[in-house]
Amino acid sequence: QEQLVESGGGSVEAGGSLRLSCAASGFTSSSYSVAWFRQAPGKGREGVAAIDRVGTLNYRDSVKGRFTISQDKDKSNLYLQMNSLKAEDAGMYYCAATYGGKWGSRIFFTSIYKYWGQGIQVSVSS
Numbered sequence: 001q002e003q004l005v006e007s008g009g010g011s012v013e014a015g016g017s018l019r020l021s022c023a024a025s026g027f028t029s030s031s032y033s034v035a036w037f038r039q040a041p042g043k044g045r046e047g048v049a050a051i052d053r054v055g056t057l058n059y060r061d062s063v064k065g066r067f068t069i070s071q072d073k074d075k076s077n078l079y080l081q082m083n084s085l086k087a088e089d090a091g092m093y094y095c096a097a098t099y100g101g102k103w104g105s106r107i108f109f110t111s112i113y114k115y116w117g118q119g120i121q122v123s124v125s126s
Contacts, residue, residue, distance in 0.1 A: 002026040002115045004095050009120035016085050016124075022078040022095030022117055032099045035113065036069060036080045039124070040091035047108025048093070049080060053100060058107050064087070087126045092119040 006018040020036065035050035035058075049069035050058040057069060068081040078095055096113035108114055 002097070003085060004097060004115055004117035006093065006095055006117040006120040009093060009122050011123040011125065012085055012089055014085060014124055015124045017083045018085065018122060020080040020093055020120065024078060024097060029033060030075055032097050033103060033107065034071065034078050034095065034097045035107065037094045038091040039095055039109065045110050050107045052103060052107060059082065085124045087124050090122055090124045093122050096118045
């Protein structure tokens with residue numbers, strides 16, 4: 001059974017850094033896309049960064065140059081290195097995964113992801 005478990009969240013001052021991790025287990029194929037999403041209170045869930053099944057990296061414009069998504073070679077762990085954090089980066093962060101597909105511009109659509117972690121809180125104080 002596929003499972004995703006996030007860790008590494010917490011509180012940081014604006015300008016600081018955090019590294020989120022997501023442990024993936026139970027996937028029956030290595031051909032799947034992964035992503036980080038976030039949701040601030042009262043707002044919708046938005047895609048932050050993603051790696052598609054062939055390794056293409058995708059970033060939300062507002063985090064380009066500050067966030068880096070990476071993955072272990074065996075895909076057992078997904079990471080999100082967040083630098084120069086801003087107050088608007090705060091929220092609940094979720095890792096997500098889905099098998100197959102050529103998602104293209106849909107890589108940040110929540111509807112394409114079948115598996116989700118429980119979420120982890122990131123707080124940024126200004």
